Amino acid sequence: MSSPTHKPLVYIISAPSGSGKSTLVNELLKSVSDLEFSISYTTRPPRGSETNGRQYYFVARPEFEKMIRDDQFLEYAQVFEKDYYGTARRFLREAEQNGRDLLLDIDVQGAAQIQQKLPDATSIFILPPNRKTLEERLRKRSEDSDEVIQRRLMAARREIENYDRYNYILINDHLEDSIEILQAIVRSERLLRTGRPLSSDESKIVNLADCCRLANVGERLKPILDSFRRPDPPGGI
Ligand code: 5GP
Numbered sequence: 001m002s003s004p005t006h007k008p009l010v011y012i013i014s015a016p017s018g019s020g021k022s023t024l025v026n027e028l029l030k031s032v033s034d035l036e037f038s039i040s041y042t043t044r045p046p047r048g049s050e051t052n053g054r055q056y057y058f059v060a061r062p063e064f065e066k067m068i069r070d071d072q073f074l075e076y077a078q079v080f081e082k083d084y085y086g087t088a089r090r091f092l093r094e095a096e097q098n099g100r101d102l103l104l105d106i107d108v109q110g111a112a113q114i115q116q117k118l119p120d121a122t123s124i125f126i127l128p129p130n131r132k133t134l135e136e137r138l139r140k141r142s143e144d145s146d147e148v149i150q151r152r153l154m155a156a157r158r159e160i161e162n163y164d165r166y167n168y169i170l171i172n173d174h175l176e177d178s179i180e181i182l183q184a185i186v187r188s189e190r191l192l193r194t195g196r197p198l199s200s201d202e203s204k205i206v207n208l209a210d211c212c213r214l215a216n217v218g219e220r221l222k223p224i225l226d227s228f229r230r231p232d233p234p235g236g237i
Contacts, residue, residue, distance in 0.1 A: 008095040009189055010118050011035075011103045012111045012166075015126035016156030018138040020172045022055075024126065025105055027179045032186050036100045038091040041067065041076075044083035047143045056085075075106065075113035080155055085110070101190075108162040115165070122189050124182070124212075125166035129173040130227040131156075157228045163221070168212045171220060184208040 015021040029037055041057045043064050052058050059067075064084045067073060076086030087104055095102040104114065114121050128134040134156060138149045163169055168185050172178045188209035191202050198206065210216060 006096055006099040008092065009101040009193065010092070010114065010121040011101065011186060011189070012114055012121050012123040013103065013105050013126060014108055014111050014123070014159070014162075014166070015172075016128065016134060016159050017152050018134045018141065018156070019126045019128045020137065020175065020178070021105065021126050023175065024170075024172065024178055024182055025103065028182050028186065029103070031179070031183055034100045035186065036091070036095050036098070036102050038087050038102055038104045040085050040087055040106070041073075042083055042085045044085075074117065075110045077107055077109035077113070079107050079109070080151055087114075101186075108159050108165070111162075112165065122168070122185070123166040124168045124170055124185060125163050126170045126172050126178075127160065127163065127221075127224055128156075129171060130224055131230075132227070160225065160228050163225075164214060167214060168209070169214055169217045169221065170212050171217075171224065181208060181212055185212065 013021060013025060025037070029035060039053065039055070039057060041059055041064060043059060043061045044056075046052070046056070046058050050056065050058075061084070064076075064086065067086070067088070068076060072088055072090070073086040074089045074092060076084060079085050085107065087106060087110065092102060104110070106114070111123055115123065128137065131153070135149070135153060138144065138152055144152065170178055170181055170185075184205045188206045191198055191206060
């Protein structure tokens with residue numbers, strides 16, 4: 001993988017918060033070689049045990065705005081109409097130099113920007129099995145106030161409507177299965193990129209990933225989308 005001409009494969013993962021994305025991303029990074037996580041910059045304060053330079057680079061707003069002016073971001077967005085989040089260009093350069101692929105955990109606005117700039121990027125949207133499960137996961141996490149949870153649920157409803165801009169849809173119902181599928185998607189894209197004939201084991205990986213291609217998820221999606229489209233009960237969620 002480490003040739004000076006390595007063109008990194010870029011994987012975009014988006015999901016409403018509470019979909020179990022962080023767990024999946026961490027498991028993926030542990031189990032797949034040569035895949036680098038792009039640590040985003042954000043103006044939001046650290047939550048719980050988050051530390052600077054691990055989950056995010058936590059910066060003040062003026063610093064983030066200076067980075068925008070200096071054109072240091074491949075993409076950036078204001079998420080939940082509040083804090084800035086952005087992917088620094090240098091992560092792509094570093095992945096190229098190190099012969100590695102790059103994983104971006106970004107929102108739908110950022111994904112749209114990357115898809116414009118890097119049309120070959122592979123995009124994966126992670127969905128919770130339904131709205132109730134998402135709400136339960138957000139409450140269990142107990143990192144956010146009620147107001148923030150409500151905002152996240154509303155944002156989830158909006159974000160989910162963008163599912164059809166992604167190459168793959170992963171419904172995160174059973175963690176172990178989801179990890180296996182996510183690994184298969186990454187491996188499948190690598191295998192397909194080689195252009196060589198595949199062994200039967202390799203074909204199995206590609207077939208597993210194919211089950212989650214947008215064109216193949218069809219009916220499995222409908223009840224999930226419906227659960228988010230239903231109006232909130234009177235008096236709030
Ligand atoms: P959280 O505050 O829960 O860590 O993240 C909120 C949202 O911001 C998530 O949907 C996450 O994917 C998104 N996000 C994280 N980093 C970036 C980034 O660099 N760019 C964009 N556009 N979104 C990001």
